[in-house]
Amino acid sequence: MDLESLAASQNEQRRAVDDEIAAAVAALRSAVSRDAIADALRLGEELRLFNPHMFRLRTSGNEASPDLYAFLMEYGQVSELWLNFGPVLFGSLDPTQWDPRYGPDEENPVGTIWRPEESAAEIVRVLERQLLANDVVGRDLFDFARAVDMLALSLQVAFAARSGNGGPVKLSAPLICLVNAQWALTDEGLESLLADCRHPISDELPAGVPCPPQHSADLWADAIGYFGARQRDIATMFEGMAAYELANS
Incomplete structure (x- = not known):
């Protein structure tokens, strides 16, 4: 295959993916349904846009609102859509009563399977x-419709940023959470959607780092607040796991 044919083939594949993304976003925005959410998650995972194990959705613009983890469990022809609350809820439970094993069902206090x-x-x-x-x-801040809208935006933003379709900026790793219009949390850390600017995930919070040029100070403050809150939530979750193991050893 010559270079011209290769380029044409790549462009055709790209258009097909563009169409898939557009269809998935349109389905999410036309009606909130299990199938539309499952299809969007599957597409995000297949294209390696989302981290399939950590992907989450903000349910309001407030850092105190609980994140919603949405992921698919596939068993042959059976596909289950799991909706779990993140470390905010894990950390709030009595660690001596918490079973950290996954398996949300009617008895699980942190998630459910959407049948x-x-x-x-x-x-x-x-x-x-x-x-x-x-x-x-922050339970009063929970907005499921907002979470679904964030899923649609996550699909669009992650695809554009990782493919270069949205400009020169590319996310360096799969998306964990779309924080706001200018910042995303990925496997590599807190990454800008406007410029080549990122802060690695670590135990130290970049609280003293000034707002980068070209960015909104309000959205930077929101991103730093969210990043710090989730780091604390994760630390609390691990403390709860350690306490559970100690109580049951």
């Missing part, structure tokens, strides 16, 4: 009851 026969309204009620029962800080 095909259930409506979006039913799932929202389940998730809201979990937040209320566990007295989670």
Whole structure:
């Protein structure tokens, strides 16, 4: 195959992926449904845009709101859509009562499996009851519709940033969470969507780092606040796991 034919083939493949992304986003925005969410997650994972184990959605613009982890478990022809709350909720549970093994079902206080026969309204009620029962800080900020919108944006932003379609800036790793319009959390850390600027994930928070040029000070403050809150949540989760293991050893 000559270079011209190769370029034409690559462009055709690119257009096909563009069409898939557009269709998935349109489905998410036309109606909140299990299938639309599952299809978007599957596409994000297949294209390696999302971290399949850590991908999460902000449910409000407030750092205190609980993140929603959305991921697929595939068993042959069966595909289960799991919705779990993140370390915020894990850390709030009594560690002596918490079983850290995954397997959300009707008895699990931190997540549920969205079954095909259930409506979006039913799932929202389940998730809201979990937040209320566990007295989670920020539960009043939980907005499922916002989370679905963030999924659509995550798909668009991650594809554009990693393919170069959105300009010269590229995310260096799969997306963990779209923080806001200018910042994303990836496997490599807190990354800018506007410039070649990133802060690696570490135990030390970049609280003293001034707002980078070209960026909104408000969105920078939001990104730093979110980054710090989630680092603390993860530390709390590991403390809870250690306490659980100690209580059951």
